[in-house]
Amino acid sequence: MSNEEKSFQKTNINWFPGHMAKALRQIKEKINLVDIVLELVDSRAPFASSNPLLQEYIKNKYYLRIFTKIDLADELCTRAFQKNMQEQNIPSVFVDLNKKDAYQKIFHQIQIITQSKFEKDIKKGLKPRAVRAMVVGIPNVGKSTLINMLAKRKSAAVGNRPGFTKAQQWIRCQDIDLLDTPGVLWPNLTENQNGVKLALIGSIKEEILPNLELAQIAIQFLYRNYNHLLTNRYHIAYNGDFNTFIETFAGQRGHLYTDGKKDLERSANAILSDIKNGLIGKISLERCDIDGWF
Ligand SMILES: Nc1nc2c(ncn2[C@@H]2O[C@H](COP(=O)(O)OP(=O)(O)OP(=O)(O)O)[C@@H](O)[C@H]2O)c(=O)[nH]1
Ligand SMILES: [Mg+2]
Known part of the structure; x- marks a missing residue:
């Protein structure tokens, strides 16, 4: 582990603020009301984004x-994760929530999984009713986007920053009743660079992060695993020296304070934003078939 990674891990960040503890309690309270739990994870870091508390x-x-x-x-x-889910018999579906076919894929899976439950209900003489699903996951993985898609209307607020949904909300649709929940992290995120990965997929509030260190870790990761994307995006020959890289970058972008000094914090934020929004290209921060990928 590099010095930046060690220093990032030691940073005193409150990963699990009071509102998340409350959201988790509320999930526990409502769990018996639903037929199925839909857990959303980010395909770029599916291990780090699956919450062990949930x-x-x-x-x-x-x-x-x-x-x-x-x-x-x-x-x-992604293909390796698909294979891994099949091998482990974990029901899963892989989607781009901005694509129309995501709805069919997800709804089809929900029907297959809950079919036996509803058949039993009907045998017991219970009236058929809509499936009740709880949508859970860490912040910013697309819970509200999914709900809007299943509901075929804008019912849940969506935003590209963590902690957008503040409270649970039932959304009733034709075939399915959905419970939207606020994103929940867990208290200790320092293992396996989980904190770094979650920061890079936008699941941790930027304001609480040491962004310059994070950008350094990210650039080094890209250099090791996606050097062609790094070069394509920035056209700066990176030789492993982050200081030279970020200084050059700040100069190119004109990230300067009024006294002419370079504003490296602003440069770091620009790089992090490119990574989070996919402007660097398609990248994954985890692989299930290669240890030590990050
Ligand atoms: N590229 C891409 N963006 C997505 C996808 N799904 C969701 N998003 C975007 O991710 C951001 C977060 O989506 P939300 O639905 O607000 O996430 P959430 O899980 O409800 O977040 P919290 O309420 O903060 O917990 C939004 O900008 C969405 O447009 C996807 O499959 N692909
Ligand atoms: Mg939300």
């Missing part, structure tokens, strides 16, 4: 893991 509450429920943002992830890595 796994504990939902273990006796019908469950579907929805890998979102496949349009931003490295296709090779």
Whole structure:
């Protein structure tokens, strides 16, 4: 692990603020009301974005893991995750939530998974009713976007920053009732660079992060694994020396204070924003078939 990574891990960040603890309690309270739990994970970092705290509450429920943002992830890595899910028998679906076919893919899976439950209900003489699903996941993975898509209307607020949804909300649709929930992280995120990965997919508020260190870790990661994308985007020959790179970048972009000194913090933010929004290209921060990818 590099010095920046060690220093990032030691940074005193409150990953699990009070509102997340509350959101988690509310998930626990409502879990018995639903037929199925839909857990959303970001395809760029599916391990880091699957919340171990949620796994504990939902273990006796019908469950579907929805890998979102496949349009931003490295296709090779995504394919390996698909294979891994099949091998582990974890019901899963891989989608770009901005594409129309995502609805069919997801709804079809929900029907397959809940079919046996509804058949049992009908045998018991219970009236058929819409499936009730709870949508859970860490911040910014697309929960509200998914709900709007399933509801075929804008019912849940969507925003490209973590913590957009503040409270639980039922959204009733024709075939399915959905419970939108606020994104929840967990208290200790420092293992396996989870904090770094979640920051790079936009699941942790930027304001609380040491962005210059994070940009350095990110550039080094890109240099090791996606050097062609790094060069294509910035046209700066990177030789492993971050200081030279960011100074050159700041100069090119005109990121300067009024006294002419370079505003490296602003440059770091620009780089991080490119990564989060996929402007660098399709990248994945995890691979299930290669250890030590990050
Ligand atoms: N490229 C891409 N962007 C997506 C996808 N799904 C969601 N987004 C975007 O990701 C951002 C976050 O989406 P939300 O639906 O607000 O995420 P959320 O999980 O509800 O977030 P919180 O309410 O903060 O927990 C938005 O800008 C969406 O447009 C996807 O499959 N691909
Ligand atoms: Mg939301």
